[in-house]
Amino acid sequence: MIRPHRLACYTCLVCWLAGLFPMVLRGDDWKSRHEAGNLSIFAEFALKDVQGLVDELAALQGEIEATLRLKANNQPIEIYLFASRGSYVNHVSVRVPNAVNRQALYVQGKDAGRIYAYRHRNMDIDVRHEATHAILHNCLPFVPLWLDEGFAEYFEVRQAERKSQNPHHSSIKWIRRFGGRPDLAALEKKRNLSEFDGGDYRDAWSVVHFMLHGPPAARKILDDYFETISDGGVPQPFSQAFPAQLGNWGSLYAQHFR
Known part of the structure; x- marks a missing residue:
């Protein structure tokens, strides 16, 4: 929100x-x-x-x-x-x-x-x-800004509301009717919240929701990301991991928010 x-x-x-x-x-x-x-x-x-x-x-x-x-x-x-x-x-x-x-x-x-x-x-x-x-x-020793904000948007509502009642749900479903998907590479480049607008918070939340409640392969990308960070490694950016491991992830994303 x-x-x-x-x-x-x-x-x-x-x-x-x-x-x-x-x-x-x-x-x-x-x-x-x-x-x-x-x-x-x-x-x-x-x-x-x-x-x-x-x-x-x-x-x-x-x-x-x-x-x-x-x-x-x-x-x-x-x-x-x-x-x-x-x-x-x-x-x-x-x-x-x-x-x-x-x-x-x-x-x-x-x-x-x-x-x-x-x-x-x-x-x-x-x-x-x-x-x-x-x-x-x-x-975690490090959390990328956009992911940090995406999780904060996810957990800021009460537990019973997180899966299907976050206020972002209605706006993301409306927007996705017209196609498109979050620009992960653009989100990953942002280093300061002064660069964020309402759409960035919404998109960051939507990617988090997609990984937590979408296809198991998307969740595995998140788990692998956390494991690499925890081990002190440099994880593959999501903007690269999604197309490499999910193929047409935009289609999966759209199906998730139908």
Whole structure:
């Protein structure tokens, strides 16, 4: 699901910025706190008010591991939830001024992955999206930008909605009626989210969905890609692997989204 804050900025800031973020309030300075394994959630409001989200976040790592057949390390993931946009901006503006227009922010540091968000109607979607980034980077030494965003778009909705109820479904089915397929080579060339538009997020999600729920041969390409990355190798780009191993993959893709 695309919202304006994703189109204007980046998702994962460089690690030297992460060193600034531990300056946020900790421990007893927060009204509510929850811990589950390597996950810590701090909030300026009672977490019981968003207990559903807390439970979903506690389960998200296991869902990602099971779905992607990966295993995350135990690096801490800290989530900071602010009661209002004003409070969020007050904390973020002095540390990462360019991020104040975002509704949520993920920063990968050397000691922990940190997520910052404020309470609003779609906070749960935003936090699941950013938490997916944090978990993925605990699973793999490197995740290409477009694939990272594709998975975040996939896992940002509730588990029951991921296979057939993501908002991208309706738009991708409509577009595919007119033919065409994602330009994988173009997606792979993008290095900054400032280069992404709504269509890029949609296409990245659709390729992820195709690999997870489409033909077994497409899933094998993903599994092989992960295995190569985990072993420290350089995987074949998807733009080359798809035609080499799937043949007319555009036809398979179109059938998948009929």
